[in-house]
Amino acid sequence: xxxNYLLYMVFIGQIIVLSFYFPRKILGVINTSMQQHPRDxxxxxxxxxxxxxxxxxxxxxIYNSLVMMIGLTILAVSIINNSxxxxxxxxxxxxxxxxxxxxxxxxxxxxxGVYYLKLMREQNTREQRIADLKPRKLFDFVSMPFxxxxxxxxxxxxxxxxxxxxxxxxxxxxxxNILGVTALYAGLGxxxxxxxxxxxxxxxQTGQDRSFETTIVIKILILTAICSSLYLAISLILASxxxxxxxxxxxxxxxxxxxxxxxxxxxxxxxxYSVYKA
Amino acid sequence: xxxxxxxxxxxxxFTQLIEQIKKAVLDNDIxxxxxxxxxxxxxxxxxxxxxxxxxxxxxxERDGVxxxxxxxxxxxxxxxxxxxxxxxxxxxLSELDKTLTSFRKAGITESEMRIAFxxxxxxxxx
Numbered sequence: 001x002x003x004n005y006l007l008y009m010v011f012i013g014q015i016i017v018l019s020f021y022f023p024r025k026i027l028g029v030i031n032t033s034m035q036q037h038p039r040d041x042x043x044x045x046x047x048x049x050x051x052x053x054x055x056x057x058x059x060x061x062i063y064n065s066l067v068m069m070i071g072l073t074i075l076a077v078s079i080i081n082n083s084x085x086x087x088x089x090x091x092x093x094x095x096x097x098x099x100x101x102x103x104x105x106x107x108x109x110x111x112x113g114v115y116y117l118k119l120m121r122e123q124n125t126r127e128q129r130i131a132d133l134k135p136r137k138l139f140d141f142v143s144m145p146f147x148x149x150x151x152x153x154x155x156x157x158x159x160x161x162x163x164x165x166x167x168x169x170x171x172x173x174x175x176x177n178i179l180g181v182t183a184l185y186a187g188l189g190x191x192x193x194x195x196x197x198x199x200x201x202x203x204x205q206t207g208q209d210r211s212f213e214t215t216i217v218i219k220i221l222i223l224t225a226i227c228s229s230l231y232l233a234i235s236l237i238l239a240s241x242x243x244x245x246x247x248x249x250x251x252x253x254x255x256x257x258x259x260x261x262x263x264x265x266x267x268x269x270x271x272x273y274s275v276y277k278a
Numbered sequence: 279x280x281x282x283x284x285x286x287x288x289x290x291x292f293t294q295l296i297e298q299i300k301k302a303v304l305d306n307d308i309x310x311x312x313x314x315x316x317x318x319x320x321x322x323x324x325x326x327x328x329x330x331x332x333x334x335x336x337x338x339e340r341d342g343v344x345x346x347x348x349x350x351x352x353x354x355x356x357x358x359x360x361x362x363x364x365x366x367x368x369x370x371l372s373e374l375d376k377t378l379t380s381f382r383k384a385g386i387t388e389s390e391m392r393i394a395f396x397x398x399x400x401x402x403x404x
Contacts, residue, residue, distance in 0.1 A: 127284050129285065129325055129326070130282040130324075131280065131282070131320055131324045132279070132280060132281075132315070132323065133279040133299070133302065133308065133314065133315065133320075134279065134313070135313045135314065135315045135316060135319065197316065197319045197322060198322055199322045200322065200323055203325070207280075
């Protein structure tokens with residue numbers, strides 16, 4: 001029973017952090033930025049009417065409120081029915097599906113951001129284009145120990161999988177796990193490569209801002225790799241000890257800590273807004 | 279060290295890149311052994327075609343201003359400073375001018391010169 005209560009508490013945390021706290025923080029940052037940088041002084045920042053921008057932000061808020069209500073309904077149904085699993089389904093599936101649902105508003109905001117940057121590129125009339133005559137290298141943005149941690153956690157995960165290949169437990173997928181974690185690392189590696197050498201999406205962004213943004217994104221991607229491989233290793237160990245339920249709780253907690261970290265490293269106040277002036 | 283291109287300028291983009299890199303070498307803004315960004319990085323940062331940057335790098339390598347060291351990247355050549363002050367296009371023009379003057383003195387017509395020049399170019403391409 002205790003593990004049910006623990007799961008409920010962690011699930012509440014996931015609802016609050018991902019569908020309330022984080023969206024509120026994002027909206028707060030955008031609203032503050034709009035108040036501090038008005039249209040008449042920073043016209044290049046406003047490619048759409050303020051009314052349209054606020055409408056999109058309201059929609060983002062509504063989406064999050066809906067997801068939060070769905071989450072609270074799942075929780076209420078589970079508590080009322082006193083079921084061992086969330087709404088009588090498999091806990092892991094419910095947590096994963098709900099997590100995907102929680103990401104939909106962020107996906108909406110992300111696509112709007114991409115559209116906004118596209119507009120910015122289309123409306124950019126500057127004939128002069130400037131670039132740094134210096135190669136960008138991964139270690140300019142992240143420290144060696146951080147990369148080593150990612151490599152070490154990959155090794156640890158593979159070693160754990162290989163151990164369970166020797167001593168399998170019921171439901172163990174085998175070497176496919178190595179394929180999965182390797183594919184994840186390859187995908188994140190590709191994303192890092194694109195961030196380092198890919199196109200500049202914001203044509204007005206200063207070199208310093210771009211460098212800062214690149215640092216943040218690469219750090220988050222590497223942290224995702226570390227967290228994912230460690231989570232896989234931990235969940236395999238827990239599953240072998242018949243403690244799968246605990247794995248779900250750790251998973252949810254992991255996501256929440258991760259989101260807190262993401263918010264902590266994002267320092268929007270450092271952005272140089274002078275490039276958006278007339 | 280920054281590099282810039284003006285997309286509306288009458289000079290081709292690859293020429294602008296070459297001129298600026300040579301100037302940076304002559305002004306000691308970049309020196310022997312300094313690494314240059316990859317073709318992909320520079321093309322994406324300037325939002326221009328990769329082939330334009332590749333052409334500029336190829337011509338700079340021919341002029342002995344930069345050297346490519348396989349996967350390690352592109353670096354400033356050890357004799358870059360001396361080689362940057364040499365303008366190969368200028369040299370070609372002066373050499374051709376001398377040759378054309380001697381042909382004219384010998385009474386060769388312009389059409390004969392064109393035919394001979396075209397034949398030589400075509401033969402060297404085949």
